[in-house]
Amino acid sequence: MDYKQEQVDVRGCQVPLLTGGQGPALLLLHGPGGAGRWLEFHDRLAEHFTVCAPVHPGFGGTPLPGWVRAAEDLALHYVDLIRILGLKRPLVAGLSLGGWIATELAVFRSDLLAGLVLIDALGVRPERPIPDLFIMDPMESIAFLFADPAKATAMMPQEMGVDAIVRMWEEQAAIARLAWTRPYNPQLRRRLHHITVPTLIAWGGADRLIPPDHGRMLAREIEGARFELIEGSGHMAAVEQPGPLAEAITRFARTIGLTAA
């Protein structure tokens, strides 16, 4: 499917943005490895939504600004982006780390959103510690992220030269800034009742980084939230099961009257 690639100036920060599809606005906040990529998942969503997929500051080869100190800073950055793009109450969906940002955004500014979708989201302190991906070599971490490790190759650079290594490492640094000292916000759980928009929690059935029970807990803590298990997927549901995940999101949008039946 066709999509448009542009740069948006958000208070001096140059944000690469991919836009495609038709329908109500869906702001899609990427997770690790997803920056600046239009994948099959995006195509599926674009059949029903106008998908806006920005790159978080510090990701996808952009410089990591000093003002990024926590996921909250990026949530406020997306408040600016929603205004700049003139999005009228978009559906906001966040994958993994992007789910953390989406949660923070919904806690403070539910009034800006039509709905919230959290997919294998970080952000709330889990019952069991999150494995330390930073200390693992790449092959090891793949086992925690993917149910089917073969799916990971689609995310890997074509050639693993010095430049590709440096690029991946810089992206890791952007993740580290948010998640190294604590891969969650200890305050977030008690704030979840501030989320007042319809919410879908979607979770890879084989997520070994944050098991699905954590998603079920989120669904209980956020009023009226529903929970969908994505079978055959690990933490990277958008890569492993793009069809079923996009369908779950579309179904959810329909039930809240966002898209036509």
Add this chain to the structure above:
Amino acid sequence: MQLFFFHLMPWPHIPADFKNTWRSSWVVFPNSHYDPAIGQRIYNDYLDELQYADEIGFDAVCVNEHHQNAYGLMPSPNIIAAMLAQRTRRAKIAILGNGICLRDNPLRVAEEVAMLDVISGGRIISGFVRGIGCEYYSLNLDPTFSRERFFEAHDLIIKAWTEPGPFEWDGEHYRFRYVNVWPRPLQQPHPPIFCPSQGSSETISWAAEHRYPYIMTFTPMEALVRYYDSYRELATQKFGYQATPAQFGWTSAVYVAKDQETAIREARPHLQYFGERCFAIPPQMLMPPGYTSGASLKRFINARGSAGSRFDVDALLRSDDTLVGTPEQVGERLVRNMERAGAGIFMGMFQVGDMPHDKVMRNLELFADKVMPYLPRGGDTGNGKAAAPPHPA
């Protein structure tokens, strides 16, 4: 040249097969492998070695800071430095260095180093480091702010040492309503600052700007010369002065024996232990994300090959950079390498890996008898602030 004895105080009982179970001898290697009863003897042996170095005429003894590892057992270098202040008489005590940005309160470094400087009669050299990548895992510190915190901690400590207190510090990473460090250091304006580093362009430029002696360890000579040349170039072209050999250090293991074959045979297992067990660090632990800039990482990879490349003890022993051999070989290679590096400070590791105490003492004795008298001695210990005492020979 200035002769420093650089000690790591390694744990000498890492099992040969530990890598089958543990990714590194750092961070995750269980501390159940540390035996405090053996540790008691080892610490004191190591201290005896450093004390002996002072007695036989070394210009300085060195300590350093590393955490949660079997490579070097000085999580608090200032504690070892305090003992050396009592055990030594004339050698300088080089702390290479304190991980100033590893502390949430860098003023503790300002206080402790000032205490040491006063107690030792002004014999402290104060190295400042960021710690290697592993430290950021062990101390749960965000590596992406490492450099910013390092620069700010440095500025804070120097100001605490040189400007009258109390004053307020309101920085990006540190804030203190009252900065008023007691005691003040004996050396004025402050003890010499050294900058041990892994060669990031940002740190080289910063060290050149402040004229701080710059020391890289475990770096192949060709790469080291390139790094030092960039310091010298920056000094002349950007900062308007000529860098001197006193601003550069070169580090090597040293082992002396009556003939080359004996030296190699006796040193080999300990070098191998050091390379394969002490220094077993996968790339992501050596260079965690954001620890340096992408450009510096690229330079680092290009200079050293893959950071996780296999350690080859025989290549090391064959190399001209390695000071293992007869007194004549060691002396000649030492002088030649110092010239190649343009360095005035030699930091010798006379204890390596699991080398036992008696071997270390023999090594030091032979070096003192047969090598030291033929070395050009003198020069200053950087900053031009403190002249070295003349060599007794």
